[in-house]
Amino acid sequence: MEGSQKKRKRLFVLTPYQIILACIGTVFLTWNVILYRTKMTVTREPQAKDYVSDESRKVNTWITQGSNQYFFETDKTSRSIINPAKVNSSSSRSSNVGKPPLESNSEEYISKKDLMKILDEFIRKRDKYRKITEQSELIPDKSKPKENDSSNFSARARRSLFQVQNPSKNFFRVGEKFRLTIFMKDKLGRNITLGGDFLRMWMKETSVNAHVSGVVTDNGDGTYSGEVLLPWAGQPTIHVALSHTKNDVNSVTNAINNYGILNKMYAQFVSKDRLVQESVPCGPLPVFSLRKENMCNLTRLNYGYYWYSAKPSSPKLSCGDWVAIRGTNNLTVPGQIADRIRYTQHQPIGEPIQITVIGKPGYVLKRKPNLCSRRPRENTWREPSPSGFNYQDKWTITGCQSNLTKTVRNYHKCLTGRHLMIMGDSNTRSFVHIFVSMLQMFYLTKPMPGGSWHDFVYAENQYNNSLSWYPHGSPFFANFLVPKYKLQPVSKHLDEVGSGNNSVIIIHLWGHFMRIPYDVFRLHVRKIRVSVEKLLLRSPDVDIVIKGPHAMTYFDWITPVDAIWLEHKRIWFEEFNGLHDKVLFINYWDMTVGIENIDIHPEETVIWSQVHLLMQLLCRNSYK
Numbered sequence: 049m050e051g052s053q054k055k056r057k058r059l060f061v062l063t064p065y066q067i068i069l070a071c072i073g074t075v076f077l078t079w080n081v082i083l084y085r086t087k088m089t090v091t092r093e094p095q096a097k098d099y100v101s102d103e104s105r106k107v108n109t110w111i112t113q114g115s116n117q118y119f120f121e122t123d124k125t126s127r128s129i130i131n132p133a134k135v136n137s138s139s140s141r142s143s144n145v146g147k148p149p150l151e152s153n154s155e156e157y158i159s160k161k162d163l164m165k166i167l168d169e170f171i172r173k174r175d176k177y178r179k180i181t182e183q184s185e186l187i188p189d190k191s192k193p194k195e196n197d198s199s200n201f202s203a204r205a206r207r208s209l210f211q212v213q214n215p216s217k218n219f220f221r222v223g224e225k226f227r228l229t230i231f232m233k234d235k236l237g238r239n240i241t242l243g244g245d246f247l248r249m250w251m252k253e254t255s256v257n258a259h260v261s262g263v264v265t266d267n268g269d270g271t272y273s274g275e276v277l278l279p280w281a282g283q284p285t286i287h288v289a290l291s292h293t294k295n296d297v298n299s300v301t302n303a304i305n306n307y308g309i310l311n312k313m314y315a316q317f318v319s320k321d322r323l324v325q326e327s328v329p330c331g332p333l334p335v336f337s338l339r340k341e342n343m344c345n346l347t348r349l350n351y352g353y354y355w356y357s358a359k360p361s362s363p364k365l366s367c368g369d370w371v372a373i374r375g376t377n378n379l380t381v382p383g384q385i386a387d388r389i390r391y392t393q394h395q396p397i398g399e400p401i402q403i404t405v406i407g408k409p410g411y412v413l414k415r416k417p418n419l420c421s422r423r424p425r426e427n428t429w430r431e432p433s434p435s436g437f438n439y440q441d442k443w444t445i446t447g448c449q450s451n452l453t454k455t456v457r458n459y460h461k462c463l464t465g466r467h468l469m470i471m472g473d474s475n476t477r478s479f480v481h482i483f484v485s486m487l488q489m490f491y492l493t494k495p496m497p498g499g500s501w502h503d504f505v506y507a508e509n510q511y512n513n514s515l516s517w518y519p520h521g522s523p524f525f526a527n528f529l530v531p532k533y534k535l536q537p538v539s540k541h542l543d544e545v546g547s548g549n550n551s552v553i554i555i556h557l558w559g560h561f562m563r564i565p566y567d568v569f570r571l572h573v574r575k576i577r578v579s580v581e582k583l584l585l586r587s588p589d590v591d592i593v594i595k596g597p598h599a600m601t602y603f604d605w606i607t608p609v610d611a612i613w614l615e616h617k618r619i620w621f622e623e624f625n626g627l628h629d630k631v632l633f634i635n636y637w638d639m640t641v642g643i644e645n646i647d648i649h650p651e652e653t654v655i656w657s658q659v660h661l662l663m664q665l666l667c668r669n670s671y672k
Contacts, residue, residue, distance in 0.1 A: 253283065261433060261638040281409065290396075291393060307331065307335055311377060312378040312379075318371045332353075336357065343357065349532070454656070463487065467514045468515040468551070542583050570623065594632065620633065634662060
């Protein structure tokens, strides 16, 4: 009996294995109860008490109300999760009050797999939110603009707008002016309250190959007044663009003033035995060392024009061993600023406006009766804009008239017995191509190619016409070594012209000189003026022509050409004061703004128009 009782007692003792099985069963039953309650929660109709403001209840609602509703809610409230500043905002909590959290398929059953996905997604979002919250407490949010950040107040073309001054006027007449007001805004849409930006305005009609440049006046308060002459009848479109912001202009001019140059240049030194050579940075300002003994003053070797370089490191080289210079594409402006300028300059403002100018097809503005070649030359220095307009690929001067046609006979007749002396860069070399072709000349030197550089050129014809071309002096940004003896300044060439001469002398300083400080450019112009004054005394029959700058919008050219053109024009005007009645200044800016010129080298049709404009102002007789 005692043995049987002991045996019965052992039957109620659980082994470890049985305990484990019991635990697993308990967990299984509990999990099924949870699933059952989840299903009941999802399938019931939503109640108003589900929309409490407590954040923990809101999270539980997201978890238990189905996968579709979870992504629907998190999509709408993602900003509250990502941006910690908006998590506890009353607007984010109350935005869903009174709205059913479920979609029309609220009876849909949520599987265990879907629920686990929801839980994992919620945990991931929560961890991300906590991480962002911790970082935001330690690191300031750089995405938020600072009120004192000057970059936020820089003008942006896509935010700016313009308003027509007389919007109710539907038709215009030839000779009237179209006016509008431009309102500059920054990238946040705020009004710019100061002036200083550079804008362009022009009108064109592609069907008749017509264009004209407008005038934009800075009002000093962030607004600009624009007007454009209506010189032909038709349906042209009017365009407005932001050329350069004042911040971009300051960035480039500061770099030029600090380093003396925009593109880095190098001076080549070669020893007398030609066994040692070295290239060192150079430029028109002494900025290469704080100690004079570590620099070379090359001004005397540069014909009296300021030029400096770092001293070669080799003891076998001295400052007198300078033989050549070389330009590069490396900028002195930081790369980040240069990229910003590329993407903010020459951007359109608003949409083009199409207007109707009534009149018969082909009707254009009547020209003034005075002959262009016989009016006072000082008028070319004070000519108002626009100086002319293009219609059917023909440039018409607004301030005078000329009947000179573009023929070989007329050009020969105008230049008989005269020599053309052209000095400048590649944009005067293009004039050489036109004159050699039009005057039927042949080269006595190596023919001039279409490349970026060439030596001295001389050509003549059987009609007693001749032509010579010289590159101007330093700075000359060729991407290869150029011997310094080939880069002689314009003033030196002028001093070498003898007495009793009747040459036509064309001077052009633009593409290379826009990359140096204004004071250095003024020094070149001042010395040219002294040489011109002396030349006119010994050769009064010489015609001096200053070829003005032209506009461009090339993407990779970060130089603020609109700002520099105005400054260069002022320098020419001031330094040649007293010689305006003896020297021609030809404005090519208006011609190239209207045609929307892109490259530093205009198209051939534009060059032909530039040459013919020169001939119209130069030829004293009216040839047909």
